[in-house]
Amino acid sequence: MIKKGIGRQIVLHYFIVVFVTLFMVEIIFTLAIRMYYYDTIYNHMSNHSIWASDYFQKFVRLNAERDPDYFTEMLRTFELDNTELMILDRKGEVKASSNAFQADKAIQTSDVPQAIAGNVGKWIGRQPSTGEPVMAVSRPLQIQGETRYIVRYVTSLESINAKLLNLTFLSIAVSGAVLALVTLFSIGLANSIVKPINNIRDVSAQMARGKFDARIKGNYKYELGELAATLNYMAQEIVRSNQIKDDFISSISHELRTPLTGIKGWSETLTIGGFDPEETKIGMGIIAKETDRLIGLVEEILDFSKLQQNEMKLVIGPVNMKELLQETMLNVWAKAEQKHIQLKLDDNTEEPVIVSGDANRLKQVFLNVVDNAIKFSHEQSWIRIVISRKNQYQAIVQVADTGIGISEESLSKVKDRFYQVNHQGGGTGLGLAITQQLVELHHGEIDIASELGVGTTVSVTLPIMEPEELEQSEGETGKL
The missing domain is CATH 3.30.450.20 (PAS domain)
Structure with missing residues (x-):
C-alpha cells in the first residue's frame, strides 16, 4: 500500500x-x-x-x-x-x-x-x-x-x-496484465520522483533549522535538478551572507571603537586639566573629527536601512551635473592632496547636462565613488571624471583611476551589502550598495569595470531631464 x-x-x-x-x-x-x-x-x-x-x-x-x-x-x-x-x-x-x-x-x-x-x-x-x-x-x-x-x-x-465471450475474457485478461504493468511502472516512476523530493525536503528542513552546511546530494534531472541546485545555491549564499554580516559586525565594531577610544581618551585627558591652550585645541579637534567620523558611519547605516525598507524620500528637481561634480571635487580635494592625487573634470558635452534627481543624494553617490577612487589609488596618480551624453535621453559620468584595481572574483560581489574588497581599508562595506540603490532610485545604472593592478572605471548612467520638464520646473521656481 x-x-x-x-x-x-x-x-x-x-x-x-x-x-x-x-x-x-x-x-x-x-x-x-x-x-x-x-x-x-x-x-x-x-x-x-x-x-x-x-x-x-x-x-x-x-x-x-x-x-x-x-x-x-x-x-x-x-x-x-x-x-x-x-x-x-x-x-x-x-x-x-x-x-x-x-x-x-x-x-x-x-x-x-x-x-x-x-x-x-x-x-x-x-x-x-x-x-x-x-x-x-x-x-x-x-x-x-x-x-x-x-x-x-x-x-x-x-x-x-x-467465441465472442472467450475473446472478451481474453482481452480483459490482456487489459488486466497491461494495467498491472502500468501500475508497477507508475509506482517506479512515483518513487523516482518522490525519493528526490523527500531528500530535498529533509535537507530543506535542516536548512530551516540553521544547518546551512547541509547540501542536497544526487544527480537529479530536469526541474528536480534545478530545484536541488537552487536550494544548494541558496544555502551557499546564506553562508556567504552570514560570513559577510559577521565581517561587517567585526569591521563596524572596530570602526566604532577607534573613534570612541580617541574621544574617551582625550575627554579624560582634558578633564584632568593642566594643558596649554594649543594642546587643548588639538584634543578638541580630535574629538570633533572622531565625532564626525561616528556621525558618518551612523548616517551610512541609517541610509542603508531606509533604502532596504523603501523609506528613502527624494526631493526631485533639475541637477546640473557639471556643477554637482565640481562641488564633489571640492569636498574631496583635501583628501586627494594628502596623497598628491590629481583630480581632473572633462566635460565632453556642448550644452549643460541637466538630470532629474535629488541633488544631495546624487552628490552622495559621486562622493562615495570618487572617495573610493582616492582611497584605492596610488600616491601621485590621477583620477579623471568625464561627463558625456550616452544618447539623446541619457547622460553618463565616468570616474576612472589608475589604482590597485579589483580582482575578477571580487568585481562580481563588490556591490553586495557588507562586502569589502580590503578589510584593512576600513568602512562598513555599505557604500557601493547604497550608491547602487540610489542610482536605481533615479532610474539609472551603475557599472564597474576594473583590472587588477591597472585601475578601475565606474560609469553612472542617468536620464536627462526633458525640455518640457525643465521649463515646468523653472516656472515653478519662478513662482516661488
Missing part, C-alpha cells in the same frame, strides 16, 4: 487514465469483433438468399412454381450447414423447411414484414421455443414484381457468442 502523498496521486492518476483508456478500447474491440462476426454470417446467408431468389425467378418463367417438388428442390440446393432454410408465404406460415420439426404457427419476427415489403429482412433474437440466440435473414421471392413467398435462413448464434 503506497502511503498518502504525491506518490499515491501519481500512481492513482496513471491507473485511472490507463483504466479508462483500456475500458474504452475493450468496449470498442468487443463491439467491432461482434459486428465483424455477425456481418460475416449475415453476408453469407444474404448471398445464398440471392441465389435462391434467382433460382426461383428462373423456374417462375417455366411455371415451375406449380411443381409440388419445387420447394423440396430449393431446400436441397441452397441448404447451409448448421442453418435452417425455410420457405414462407405472405402470412409467415412455413411452406417448407430443411428442419424436420416445422413451426406450428406463423412466424412474425421483424425480418418477415421487411421481406414482404420487398426488402432484405434481418432479425437477431431468441427462438420462442428454445430461447436459443439466432439470426434470421429473409428475402422476398417475387412473381411479376409481387412478393409471393419468402426465403428465410435461420442460424444459431450460440457458438459465435461463446
Whole structure:
C-alpha cells in the first residue's frame, strides 16, 4: 500500500487514465469483433438468399412454381450447414423447411414484414421455443414484381457468442496484465520522483533549522535538478551572507571603537586639566573629527536601512551635473592632496547636462565613488571624471583611476551589502550598495569595470531631464 502523498496521486492518476483508456478500447474491440462476426454470417446467408431468389425467378418463367417438388428442390440446393432454410408465404406460415420439426404457427419476427415489403429482412433474437440466440435473414421471392413467398435462413448464434465471450475474457485478461504493468511502472516512476523530493525536503528542513552546511546530494534531472541546485545555491549564499554580516559586525565594531577610544581618551585627558591652550585645541579637534567620523558611519547605516525598507524620500528637481561634480571635487580635494592625487573634470558635452534627481543624494553617490577612487589609488596618480551624453535621453559620468584595481572574483560581489574588497581599508562595506540603490532610485545604472593592478572605471548612467520638464520646473521656481 503506497502511503498518502504525491506518490499515491501519481500512481492513482496513471491507473485511472490507463483504466479508462483500456475500458474504452475493450468496449470498442468487443463491439467491432461482434459486428465483424455477425456481418460475416449475415453476408453469407444474404448471398445464398440471392441465389435462391434467382433460382426461383428462373423456374417462375417455366411455371415451375406449380411443381409440388419445387420447394423440396430449393431446400436441397441452397441448404447451409448448421442453418435452417425455410420457405414462407405472405402470412409467415412455413411452406417448407430443411428442419424436420416445422413451426406450428406463423412466424412474425421483424425480418418477415421487411421481406414482404420487398426488402432484405434481418432479425437477431431468441427462438420462442428454445430461447436459443439466432439470426434470421429473409428475402422476398417475387412473381411479376409481387412478393409471393419468402426465403428465410435461420442460424444459431450460440457458438459465435461463446467465441465472442472467450475473446472478451481474453482481452480483459490482456487489459488486466497491461494495467498491472502500468501500475508497477507508475509506482517506479512515483518513487523516482518522490525519493528526490523527500531528500530535498529533509535537507530543506535542516536548512530551516540553521544547518546551512547541509547540501542536497544526487544527480537529479530536469526541474528536480534545478530545484536541488537552487536550494544548494541558496544555502551557499546564506553562508556567504552570514560570513559577510559577521565581517561587517567585526569591521563596524572596530570602526566604532577607534573613534570612541580617541574621544574617551582625550575627554579624560582634558578633564584632568593642566594643558596649554594649543594642546587643548588639538584634543578638541580630535574629538570633533572622531565625532564626525561616528556621525558618518551612523548616517551610512541609517541610509542603508531606509533604502532596504523603501523609506528613502527624494526631493526631485533639475541637477546640473557639471556643477554637482565640481562641488564633489571640492569636498574631496583635501583628501586627494594628502596623497598628491590629481583630480581632473572633462566635460565632453556642448550644452549643460541637466538630470532629474535629488541633488544631495546624487552628490552622495559621486562622493562615495570618487572617495573610493582616492582611497584605492596610488600616491601621485590621477583620477579623471568625464561627463558625456550616452544618447539623446541619457547622460553618463565616468570616474576612472589608475589604482590597485579589483580582482575578477571580487568585481562580481563588490556591490553586495557588507562586502569589502580590503578589510584593512576600513568602512562598513555599505557604500557601493547604497550608491547602487540610489542610482536605481533615479532610474539609472551603475557599472564597474576594473583590472587588477591597472585601475578601475565606474560609469553612472542617468536620464536627462526633458525640455518640457525643465521649463515646468523653472516656472515653478519662478513662482516661488
